[in-house]
Amino acid sequence: METTLIVPTRPTLVYDADCAFCTRSVELLQRWVDRRARYDVRPWQALDLAAVGLTEQDCDAAAQFVDADGTVRAGHLAIASALTHGAPGWRPLGHLVEVPGISWLAGRAYRWVAAHRHQLPGGTAACARPLG
Template sequence: MKTSTFVYDGDCAFCTRCAGFVERRIPTGARVVPWQFADLDALGLTPAECEEAVQWVGADGSRAAGPDAIAKLLGDSGPLWRVAGAGLRLAPARALAWPAYRWVARNRHRLPGGTAACSLPQEARERLYGPAGRPSAGA
């Protein structure tokens, strides 16, 4: 039987602390693994996707990124966490979650546990947020 996988940026101290919280507090059957140690080809992911957002690859082959991936992870966990995951999938929550997620991704090096290594590479920042740090039209 295949296992679902939640992939995060292992070079980012903030992301690693969040993944540690998941492993300690959220009962999930999913593997929680830094993308640097994951078989990205087998998961159908690219390094660029993994640098930009956390990723979910379900046992059924489904994929999600960012807050949608977090919702999938929560949906694959204990009863209380499943309720939170269901709430995160609601349209109003998603509408708020994506801008919040992008803000966190852009500023993760400034957050508790973050370090300079948490900062997205310049190319990824510009692709996601444009040269002035504002979201690009396609993001």
């Protein structure tokens, strides 16, 4: 059976559905930040990655946010985009994450979480990032 891959037509947060920690994080983000579905949330496994300029390696490494104009942001900047596209009360936090200095710290924190997601609450062995 052939699976039809989705090409996003709206801003889209892309995550790894094979990772329980990522899936749970996205569920929380949807519940708290974007209850009105101002943007789509899709697992990379269901997307036509080439159509949006992403690879499996990009998506294994970090969350991605594909904007309506095709701009792609990764890691902490993807989360910042999700916040700035979400409910109005969360938008200032998204912009704060983009401020120089804070962005550097947010990037470090994001990379640490990504590297240790299999050890965090809700994480499983399937959450471990590939080596290399």
